[in-house]
Amino acid sequence: MDKVIRVGIVEDEAVMRGMLEQTIATDDSLAVVHSVPGVTEAKLVFTPGSVDVAMLDVHLPDGNGVALGVHLQRQDPNLAVMLLSSEDVMGLYSSVQEEAPKPWSYLSKRSSFARDVLLRALAATAHGQVVVDPYLVQRSEPRAGSAVADLTPAQFGVLRLVAEGLSNQAVAEKLGINTRSVESHLKSIYQRLGIDGDGANRRVAAVLAFIEQTGRAWRT
Amino acid sequence: MTQPLREQPLNQPTFHRFIDQIATHDPTRTGTVLAIVNVVLYSIMSLASWAGWGGWYEAAKTSPARVVTEAIALIAVNLAFGLLVVGGTVLLHPLRYRAGIRYTFIAGVAFIASVPRTMAMQAIYTTPISATFILGEWVAGFAAGFVSVAAGLFTAELVARVRTEAERRRETSRRAARAVEELQSEEMRVRRMVADRLHGTLQYQLVTVTAALDGIAERLDTGEPGHKAAADLREWADRLEQVREEEVRTLSHAIFPAGIELGTIHAIELMLQRLPPQIEAHLDVGPTLHTMVDRFEAALPSAERMIAIYTIEEAMTNALRHGGATQLWVSIEVFPTDDPATWLLDLGVDDNGRGLADPDPVLSGLARHNERLESRGGTLSLGPSVRGGVRLHAQLPFDRPAKLAG
Numbered sequence: 020m021d022k023v024i025r026v027g028i029v030e031d032e033a034v035m036r037g038m039l040e041q042t043i044a045t046d047d048s049l050a051v052v053h054s055v056p057g058v059t060e061a062k063l064v065f066t067p068g069s070v071d072v073a074m075l076d077v078h079l080p081d082g083n084g085v086a087l088g089v090h091l092q093r094q095d096p097n098l099a100v101m102l103l104s105s106e107d108v109m110g111l112y113s114s115v116q117e118e119a120p121k122p123w124s125y126l127s128k129r130s131s132f133a134r135d136v137l138l139r140a141l142a143a144t145a146h147g148q149v150v151v152d153p154y155l156v157q158r159s160e161p162r163a164g165s166a167v168a169d170l171t172p173a174q175f176g177v178l179r180l181v182a183e184g185l186s187n188q189a190v191a192e193k194l195g196i197n198t199r200s201v202e203s204h205l206k207s208i209y210q211r212l213g214i215d216g217d218g219a220n221r222r223v224a225a226v227l228a229f230i231e232q233t234g235r236a237w238r239t
Numbered sequence: 240m241t242q243p244l245r246e247q248p249l250n251q252p253t254f255h256r257f258i259d260q261i262a263t264h265d266p267t268r269t270g271t272v273l274a275i276v277n278v279v280l281y282s283i284m285s286l287a288s289w290a291g292w293g294g295w296y297e298a299a300k301t302s303p304a305r306v307v308t309e310a311i312a313l314i315a316v317n318l319a320f321g322l323l324v325v326g327g328t329v330l331l332h333p334l335r336y337r338a339g340i341r342y343t344f345i346a347g348v349a350f351i352a353s354v355p356r357t358m359a360m361q362a363i364y365t366t367p368i369s370a371t372f373i374l375g376e377w378v379a380g381f382a383a384g385f386v387s388v389a390a391g392l393f394t395a396e397l398v399a400r401v402r403t404e405a406e407r408r409r410e411t412s413r414r415a416a417r418a419v420e421e422l423q424s425e426e427m428r429v430r431r432m433v434a435d436r437l438h439g440t441l442q443y444q445l446v447t448v449t450a451a452l453d454g455i456a457e458r459l460d461t462g463e464p465g466h467k468a469a470a471d472l473r474e475w476a477d478r479l480e481q482v483r484e485e486e487v488r489t490l491s492h493a494i495f496p497a498g499i500e501l502g503t504i505h506a507i508e509l510m511l512q513r514l515p516p517q518i519e520a521h522l523d524v525g526p527t528l529h530t531m532v533d534r535f536e537a538a539l540p541s542a543e544r545m546i547a548i549y550t551i552e553e554a555m556t557n558a559l560r561h562g563g564a565t566q567l568w569v570s571i572e573v574f575p576t577d578d579p580a581t582w583l584l585d586l587g588v589d590d591n592g593r594g595l596a597d598p599d600p601v602l603s604g605l606a607r608h609n610e611r612l613e614s615r616g617g618t619l620s621l622g623p624s625v626r627g628g629v630r631l632h633a634q635l636p637f638d639r640p641a642k643l644a645g
């Protein structure tokens with residue numbers, strides 16, 4: 020994409036907002052067009068067509084980022100949404116996918132401090148991919164009794180990286196296998212999860228299944 | 240803990256106490272008493288019409304004693320007639336039927352009973368008998384009998400309605416008082432719990448992390464290579480992450496459940512996702528609630544949402560902690576009730592754990608939730624589940640949301 024990706028930020032913590040703005044400014048292919056602290060301001064400035072990716076904090080002083088995202092995306096179906104949260108709200112993220120016109124990405128605030136992760140996630144989300152926070156993905160385990168729990172460990176390892184938003188080639192590099200075996204793994208994953216359809220949609224559907232059918236044990 | 244509310248002492252005039260005694264919640268009895276009072280009054284009043292028809296004058300012509308005998312006979316006949324109409328009506332159980340049929344009954348009884356009355360009147364009166372007299376006596380008797388009894392029953396019905404309404408209002412205010420008390424004690428409990436955990440667990444965890452970071456800094460000061468310390472630093476960063484995710488989140492959830500502003504189902508799904516991955520969890524959203532949510536209607540008021548979330552959470556915690564369950568089934572649905580303004584929330588949590596040791600369990604941890612539900616007119620029960628473990632079932636009435644009214 021030659022066009023600059025326009026990013027809009029809704030985050031109530033001024034320090035956090037400044038950090039995001041600064042990090043995004045280091046990449047020429049990205050530009051922050053709006054940066055506001057709450058739902059009210061966002062509804063005023065996020066006019067349809069003015070933003071490509073909306074980064075939304077879940078907990079806002081005057082409302083909820085999830086509801087805001089659904090509202091904005093209904094107004095502008097081309098808008099890509101990335102949820103931002105300091106606590107694990109995968110359950111919310113998962114349940115909102117049914118209501119949202121288009122699947123969202125989800126990044127934890129901790130990961131958003133890592134420049135590479137943030138910029139890669141924004142670019143991928145703008146291109147219609149679903150990116151799930153790498154830290155949460157790595158902590159995720161299949162939920163007992165789910166279809167994802169029936170995957171082999173190798174298949175689950177591939178699905179994990181796909182959920183992080185990695186391309187087949189990047190997955191192959193990371194796992195030290197060739198791209199063809201990644202593709203064949205993916206084919207079996209789609210089959211086991213009962214996913215039909217064409218390429219890009221199947222990938223998104225697999226990520227959504229991953230989000231829905233995994234859990235994280237926080238208590239030690 | 241809520242204290243039992245004492246009844247307001249009844250400090251009303253004696254007459255009200257008398258009414259209370261003769262007519263506790265039985266409109267038929269009240270109606271009968273009132274009808275008899277009416278009949279007695281009318282019997283005495285009938286002396287006036289007797290005098291008007293010239294009965295007094297005619298009798299006085301015979302002897303003063305004749306006046307007294309005729310007057311007594313007149314009252315007796317009218318009383319007998321009135322009681323006949325009352326008795327006849329009561330035998331037909333008039334209040335079982337709707338107003339139209341009820342008054343037709345009374346009219347019928349009065350119509351028939353008026354015949355022997357007219358005949359008795361003819362016998363008593365010394366005035367010459369004419370068609371006008373017969374028709375007049377008969378119509379007057381019928382009208383007096385009908386009005387006496389109908390008015391009695393009508394009044395009784397009004398009294399009963401007022402009584403029921405007062406009772407209902409008393410019950411509502413009693414419930415509201417309990418709900419307020421419950422809310423206050425719940426607030427104190429949550430404040431206490433949050434304060435305890437802030438001072439206790441969280442403080443301790445943060446002190447540990449601070450001390451550990453100090454230790455690492457000291458090691459770096461004394462010339463330890465940086466890469467050795469890096470591994471430790473990462474470990475402590477993870478530890479902090481856990482403190483944030485567990486302690487901080489638990490506290491904020493106790494004050495206000497995450498996702499609740501988005502809706503009950505979202506908040507429940509979030510809770511289910513938070514369960515350890517080894518636990519299999521199912522959520523069954525009933526068709527009515529589903530339709531409401533699909534139409535973007537806020538199905539539950541926020542107070543009821545909060546109660547629903549915390550009740551489900553407590554049930555799940557019990558199932559995992561005490562029942563050793565590995566599978567959970569949560570179901571939620573709403574139903575309309577006979578009262579169009581009120582709906583009913585229905586919650587079920589089933590598990591496959593060890594089940595209840597005691598078939599009639601003490602609610603212990605759930606007692607608080609039970610109290611909260613009851614103070615709002617709801618119910619909570621525990622019993623065996625078809626899934627093998629325990630089933631918690633809770634119902635809670637709520638006001639029908641305005642958006643559904645259309």
